[in-house]
Amino acid sequence: MRKVRKRKDSNGAASDFPHFGLSRLLRPLSLVLGTFLATAAFAAETADSVVAVVGDELILASELAQSVDFVRLSQPDTGVSDSALKELVLGRLIDDLVLEEQARRDSVDVTSSEVAAETDANIATLKERFGDEERFKEALATEGYTERALRQRYEDESRRKLLARKLMDKEGLTQIYVSPGEAERFYNENRDSIGRVPGRVTLAHILFLLTPGPAADSAGQRRMTEVMDVLARGGDFATVAGSFSDDSKTAARGGDRGWVEFAQLPPELMMVFSQLKTGQISPPFPTPDGYLTVRLEDKTADRVRFRQILVRVPITRSDTARARNLAIAVRKQALAGAPFDSLARRYSQDPITVDSGGRLGEFLTAGLAPPFGGVVAGLDSGQVSEPVLSEHGYHLIKVLVKQPDKTLSYLELQDGIRNYLYQQKLGQRLEKYLDRVRGKVFVKRFGPAQTPIQAPFENSPHESGGG
Secondary structure, three states: OOEEOOEEOOOOOEEOOOOOOHHHHOOOOOOOHHHHHHOOOOOOOOOOOEEEEEOOEEEEHHHHHHHHHHHHHHOOOOOOOHHHHHHHHHHHHHHHHHHHHHHHHOOOOOOHHHHHHHHHHHHHHHHHHHOOHHHHHHHHHHOOOOHHHHHHHHHHHHHHHHHHHHHHHHOOOOOOOOOHHHHHHHHHHHHHHHOEEOOEEEEEEEEEEOOOOHHHHHHHHHHHHHHHHHHHOOOOHHHHHHHHOOOOOOHHHOOEEEEEEHHHOOHHHHHHHOOOOOOOEOOOEEEOOEEEEEEEEEEOOOEEEEEEEEEEOOOOHHHHHHHHHHHHHHHHHHHOOOOHHHHHHHHOOOOOOHHHOOEEEEEEHHHOOOOHHHHHHOOOOOOEOOOEEOOOEEEEEEEEEEEOOEEOOHHHHHHHHHHHHHHHHHHHHHHHHHHHHHHHOOEEEOOOOOOOOOOOHHHOOOOEOOO
C-alpha cells in the first residue's frame, strides 16, 4: 500500500512542509527567518491530489505548492516561469525521496544525537543573525511561530542533509581538494561582486511635526464639533461626509475609503479601529491633516473598511517656521553635549521611535530615500544634521555609526571561497550519483488530476519500473 508522508508538528497535528532540493541539503541551512517562517505554515487537512509516486511514498499537490511558494519567496528574482519552476521543484522533491530510499537500501542512517548537533548549529547561526536572543524571539512571535516548531523543521532538514553526506562518504565522493591557486583565481575573477561590502549607517532622529497655530486649530475644532452634532442628531454618515468632509478624494463617495490593509494605516488609526465595533463612529481625533472621525464598516484579521470625515486645518508659513526654530534650538542643545536620546524622548513627535530615544535602526547607505540620503552622505559618526524637511515635518538626524563601502581582501574571504568551490564540486558529484541511483527506485509523475504529465516528462530518467 502506498504511503502518504505526514509529519507531526509539536502538538501532534499532521503537516506537510516544503523541502529543500538535494543540492541545498549539503549547504548550511542559514535562511532569513522572515522568509522561512512565512512559508512554514501547517497545511490544512483537505482533499489533495497526487503529483508523483516515489517507491512506496506519495508527493501531494499541496506539498509541491508549498515548496514552489518557498522558492519564490526566498528567491524572488529567479527569472523562471511558474510552470518551469514547478517542474524543477518537483524534481527536487523526487530526488529527496530517491535519496532516502537509497539510504534505506544501503543501511545508512543517522543518529538522533547527530541530528540534534546539526540542528543546534543551524539554529545558533540563525540566532546570531538577529544579534541577540530577544530579537530572535520577537521575530518568532511576530510570525506566530514557536521555537519548538522551528526546531522540528530544522531536525527534518538536518536529517536529510546528514543522510546525503553519509551516502556520498560511503561512495568516496566527499574527498575533494580545492587548491589555494584555484580559490585565488576565483577571487580575482569575481572580486567586484563577492568582495564588495556596501556601506551601512545606523541612525536616530527627532521629529518636529508641522502643526497649526492656536487660532486655526480652534476653528478646526469648532467645525468638527458641528459635524459631530449633526451625526449625533441622526445624520447619515455618508451624507454628512459628502457635505462637510475636506477630503476631496473620498467626499464624493460618502467618505468611503474602501478596504485598507492594517499595515498601510498610520498608528493613530490603528489605535482607533482597535476600539471600534462594526457600525460605530469614533470621537474626533487629530491627524497631520486636521481632525478626523471614522465609521467602521467592516473588519477582518488584516484589513479594514471604513468611511471618514476630515476637517482640514491648514498649515501656514508661520507654523512651518515655528517647527524649524524649535528644531534649531534642540540641535544647539545636542551640540552643547545634551544626550541625543534624552532630547528625542523629550521633544520628538514620532510615536514609533520616541520611547527608544529616536533610534531608527541600520540602513544601507545607498538605499536611503531623499532627502535623508544626501544629508547622511555628508555626516560622520556622531554628527547631528541641520533641520531636514520632509512630508512629515522637520527632522534632526544623528549618525550613530557609519561604515563606508569597502572591498574585502582575498585573505578575508579565502575560507568562504574554498568552501563555496567545495560545495560546487560536491553538488556536481551528487548529481552524477543521483543519475546512477534514480533508475533503481520506482518513480511516476502525475498531472494535477492524477493523469500522466505529457512529454518531455513521461520519458524522464526519473521514471523507472525498478525498485
